[in-house]
Amino acid sequence: GNSVTQMEGPVTLSEEAFLTINCTYTATGYPSLFWYVQYPGEGLQLLLKATKADDKGSNKGFEATYRKETTSFHLEKGSVQVSDSAVYFCALSGTGANSKLTFGKGITLSVRP
Amino acid sequence: KAGVTQTPRYLIKTRGQQVTLSCSPISGHRSVSWYQQTPGQGLQFLFEYFSETQRNKGNFPGRFSGRQFSNSRSEMNVSTLELGDSALYLCASNLLAGEVDTQYFGPGTRLTVL
Numbered sequence: 734g735n736s737v738t739q740m741e742g743p744v745t746l747s748e749e750a751f752l753t754i755n756c757t758y759t760a761t762g763y764p765s766l767f768w769y770v771q772y773p774g775e776g777l778q779l780l781l782k783a784t785k786a787d788d789k790g791s792n793k794g795f796e797a798t799y800r801k802e803t804t805s806f807h808l809e810k811g812s813v814q815v816s817d818s819a820v821y822f823c824a825l826s827g828t829g830a831n832s833k834l835t836f837g838k839g840i841t842l843s844v845r846p
Numbered sequence: 847k848a849g850v851t852q853t854p855r856y857l858i859k860t861r862g863q864q865v866t867l868s869c870s871p872i873s874g875h876r877s878v879s880w881y882q883q884t885p886g887q888g889l890q891f892l893f894e895y896f897s898e899t900q901r902n903k904g905n906f907p908g909r910f911s912g913r914q915f916s917n918s919r920s921e922m923n924v925s926t927l928e929l930g931d932s933a934l935y936l937c938a939s940n941l942l943a944g945e946v947d948t949q950y951f952g953p954g955t956r957l958t959v960l
Contacts, residue, residue, distance in 0.1 A: 765947075775954075776936055776952050779948065779950060822889065832902070833879065833891045837888075838888050839888065839889075
């Protein structure tokens, strides 16, 4: 079945540092890939997505590229801010009737001023 | 547009009771999915409804059930509550964009079972 593996956390960075959060997946067919973010006490917010190989999703300075050859969708940001502190989830979905999301375990990011 | 709304936001129940959670999707969205989030198991898919029909179901016992109404609002029910059912229950509203489902989440209902 489908699965998503995220790097172990938590991650603590200083403000303006470079961020990379690794995500790899196992799936049949051609899944769509997503990054969601969860702030304390809230639900999940869609951060970015990519629907086919070599697509790059981007939003709020975050980027991730759908790499089919390495089955990866790593999240990057050039300069993190304190407000980026949250839990980040990588997820994939199939298409049509198999559109449920399969999530990674999530990683907590803390950014220090 | 208003986002996904879930009610209530917090619930406290005791073992053996049952509970009903409600979700109103984004206007115009016809598909609703439910997920359970716990520290131990992470985010797990419960079920998905589209046009009042269950389209997908996760690996949960029959105590977990759901339904969808003609206005796309959805409810999930958990009967005979167990301590392990304590979790954040998230509802997601599905926007069907071609072959890609993009799911937008509500704030969740925090259920505590004592």
